[in-house]
Amino acid sequence: MTKEEMLFQYCLRMGDTHNVFAHRMGEWCTNGHILEEDIAMTNIALDHIGTARAWLIYGGEVENKGRTEDDLAFHRDERDYVNMLISELPNGNFAETIVRNFMFDAFSLLYYTELTKSSNETLAGIAQKVIKEAKYHLKHSANWMVRLGDGTEESHQKLQSAIDEIWRFTGNMFEMDDIDQSLSDSGIGVDCAQIKEQWMAVVMQTVSDAKVTIPENKYMLTGSKKGIHTEALGHMLAEMQSLARAYPDAKW
Amino acid sequence: MTEEQLEKNFQNRIDAEQKIEPREWMPEKYRKHLIRQISQHAHSEVIGMQPEGNWITRAPSMRAKMVLMAKVQDEAGHGLYLYSACETLGINRDELVEQLHTGKAKYASIFNYPTLTWADMGAVGWLVDGAAIVNQVSLQRTSYGPYARGMVKICKEESFHQRQGYEIMAQMAKGTDAQKKMAQDALDRFWWPSLMMFGPHDSDSPNSGNAIKWKIKRESNDVLRQRFIDKTIEQAELIGLTVPDPDLKWNEERQSYDWGEIDWDEFYEVINGNGLANRQRVAQHKKAHDQGAWVREAAKAYADKQKNKEV
């Protein structure tokens, strides 16, 4: 694999992750428990889609085959999608969304903080912009973690079940394959294994504030870097890509 | 001061174009009229999120998805802003939402029409936001201060929405045959319902008397509707779409368009609950609200605990 091919894959992984995340958060639109929260969740969706665009546009340039952000987002299949598993998890109830977001947001802030040091100016630039948003996202999800965990008996239980369910998808965020390793070694990408400890500290602090626990079972699911997903992704893409694919010649 | 004197002072202030503010004395009927109108307006913003939200997960490009989500989010903001304006009249948001769910409060009937193709995202922005602007620009001079100020803020965003909607239509109208067909079809379906947004003809509009006298309403339904028609026809022509009204004709003398007649039976049927989406719109709002009850309770329980800690 050439350096460009590796960088292209790297862009797809992050671009897909944010695109899929944006889609999930967009699904909350008109479904929030209160209008203010509808606005907040759409805000988060907008941030993610903006980040996805930055990664995919740059990915297209790196690939250098004339593919646009839309070609990459709407005309690739499930098996070609390399988003992190956690991003595709269905919204479920509000607690499940919050746990999913929190686990990712805590990762995201650390990841992009590291990425600002990238020797690749475009990636460093993306990171600069995303950090501000990631801070806000983390504040949003961490606050809700505590409110739900230390709210009512019902909300506490829902939060705990959500953590038990989602925890096994968190390891995937820190996996490093040859591509990641190579890009990290050359100062372009982030060594995710390095940020795991800090991530764990952030998570444990919030989990403790929320009076919940992380599960005993430490088994972590994997597969996303090879295009292996939960079944939920295929349904999401079927919907997301339906119009773009029905009229491939159309400009919108 | 007697009630009569108070009312006379109030009317003098209105006649002098002074804004009425929340803590001032106002006739009970004025307050009730405003609560009805502003809450209906707020509910319209919020229910109006649904027909467009219907296409967020199918938006055909990244940019289109972003623009659409931002637009729907703006509408949520408008709703919030208007609920706050309404609350200054001594009613709270829970009561207003309750009225929406029981059907006591209405929202703009246009949102009871389904959005069937992507072109509807264009038609809604261009025509529905377009019609709303004509109405809202007029309301910037309404006599109740918080409402008037809200309109100034909201109008800026609405005109942005209108341009974005028109841009979608223009893009599709010059696109592939399938896109052109979708664009024309969306105009065909949304044209008349957009005209209905201005309400019954002045001659059939019993509520207007006090509203005009109190300067809540500054211009009549028919005046506003005609203004919308005159500015929109040219926009349709410019992008090669045909407004579905065989009676449409430029009137040189009036310097305005003559046009056909609205199907008032349809208008009243949809208002009375028989549009394709009436039940779905309210049910969806109620479902989200009910499913979120445990979250609101949790937030409240947490806030209460924090308060007790401080004490």
Ligand SMILES: [Fe+2]
């Ligand atoms: Fe609006």
Ligand SMILES: [Fe+2]
């Ligand atoms: Fe609007």
